[in-house]
Amino acid sequence: MALFDTAPKSDPRFLYGRGKELKALSDYIKEKEWVILLGPRRIGKTSLAECAINKLGLNGIVLDSRTTNEFERGLVSALARPDSSIHIGANAKIPNTPIGVEVDYTRGSKPQGLETLLNRAKRTVVLLDEVQWFGNPRRVDMLLAHIYDYYHDKFTFIITGSAVGVARTIVDPGPRSAIYGRAIRKMEIAKWAPQISIDFIREGCREKGLPYTDELAFEVEKRLDGIPGWLTLFGFNYSQAKVSGNALKRTAGEAFKIIAGELENLEKHSIGSERQFAVLEALTKGQQRFNELREETGFNDVTLSNHLDTLERLGYIAKDKDRSYAISDPLLEAYIRERHGAPKP
Numbered sequence: 344m345a346l347f348d349t350a351p352k353s354d355p356r357f358l359y360g361r362g363k364e365l366k367a368l369s370d371y372i373k374e375k376e377w378v379i380l381l382g383p384r385r386i387g388k389t390s391l392a393e394c395a396i397n398k399l400g401l402n403g404i405v406l407d408s409r410t411t412n413e414f415e416r417g418l419v420s421a422l423a424r425p426d427s428s429i430h431i432g433a434n435a436k437i438p439n440t441p442i443g444v445e446v447d448y449t450r451g452s453k454p455q456g457l458e459t460l461l462n463r464a465k466r467t468v469v470l471l472d473e474v475q476w477f478g479n480p481r482r483v484d485m486l487l488a489h490i491y492d493y494y495h496d497k498f499t500f501i502i503t504g505s506a507v508g509v510a511r512t513i514v515d516p517g518p519r520s521a522i523y524g525r526a527i528r529k530m531e532i533a534k535w536a537p538q539i540s541i542d543f544i545r546e547g548c549r550e551k552g553l554p555y556t557d558e559l560a561f562e563v564e565k566r567l568d569g570i571p572g573w574l575t576l577f578g579f580n581y582s583q584a585k586v587s588g589n590a591l592k593r594t595a596g597e598a599f600k601i602i603a604g605e606l607e608n609l610e611k612h613s614i615g616s617e618r619q620f621a622v623l624e625a626l627t628k629g630q631q632r633f634n635e636l637r638e639e640t641g642f643n644d645v646t647l648s649n650h651l652d653t654l655e656r657l658g659y660i661a662k663d664k665d666r667s668y669a670i671s672d673p674l675l676e677a678y679i680r681e682r683h684g685a686p687k688p
């Protein structure tokens with residue numbers, strides 16, 4: 344593993360700049376507290392969770408909603424494996440990107456009930472990754488509540504979500520939600536401060552023997568912000584292309600494809616609509632307050648407020664202390680600008 348590897352980090356030695364978060368999360372797990380990791384895409388939630396599990400040397404199961412749409416069957420399938428759960432060894436070679444359990448429903452000739460499997464299991468940490476995309480959210484809530492109440496001693500859950508507003512019943516359960524009343528810790532994972540991003544680039548370049556200058560790191564930080572996923576992708580491209588300018592260009596190109604795919608996926612889930620792009624477009628001109636945006640977009644108060652709410656819940660925009668809104672990811676901003684041919688500021 345190396346800093347510029349694009350798979351989520353699972354070895355704590357390559358988890359950069361998250362010392363405090365790693366300590367906090369490991370302590371919670373030790374105390375058997377359930378944790379929700381909140382933060383935008385590519386901020387390093389999966390990496391942090393996997394590193395914490397490995398640091399503690401506990402059995403871990405990773406259920407990624409993007410590869411395992413059904414939570415319950417995914418869990419059954421993972422628990423039914425002969426070795427019961429996967430242990431992500433710090434030095435283990437992990438094929439491809441997500442180390443999530445592949446769900447193979449056909450294997451395991453005698454299907455066992457979840458209850459039996461839960462009873463039989465040893466202490467296990469389950470990473471429920473990107474919870475908002477699991478099917479049947481109510482069922483997910485109920486199952487989580489059940490495990491929380493009856494198997495708390497054995498099972499600790501780490502739940503992550505990028506577009507967490509979509510899974511509000513878990514993050515902010517109301518009285519009608521099955522997991523209402525259970526204590527679940529929330530941890531917000533933030534962007535790296537500029538200096539950390541710069542140090543990360545320097546360290547990664549050193550590790551790969553790539554030419555490094557402060558100017559390069561400043562430029563990359565300015566373009567990609569403190570988003571570990573984009574910085575890692577840049578580092579990866581730089582180590583392939585060896586020319587930093589090309590690497591930045593290639594990173595933006597790949598990022599646009601990734602972002603386009605995610606936006607398409609949202610439309611498939613009927614979340615987000617073309618009209619919300621008008622708000623994003625307006626925000627490419629710089630951060631703005633509600634009134635300014637209303638003028639800029641021509642939406643009425645209710646419509647605008649709904650659009651802002653959705654975009655915020657999806658993690659695409661953020662509101663700062665003086666209540667102005669801004670796009671949270673510079674590459675998303677660049678993408679919107681390019682897609683709509685809006686003039687550069």
Ligand SMILES: Nc1ncnc2c1ncn2[C@@H]1O[C@H](COP(=O)(O)OP(=O)(O)O)[C@@H](O)[C@H]1O
Nearest residue numbers: 349350352358359385386387388389390571572
């Ligand atoms: N603290 C970190 N140190 C090094 N690389 C990181 C760190 N956090 C994230 N990354 C890298 O950034 C990318 C996105 O990380 P990931 O954990 O998948 O984020 P998320 O789960 O929030 O979408 C991956 O390539 C990962 O290797």
Ligand SMILES: [Mg+2]
Nearest residue numbers: 388389390472
């Ligand atoms: Mg993730």
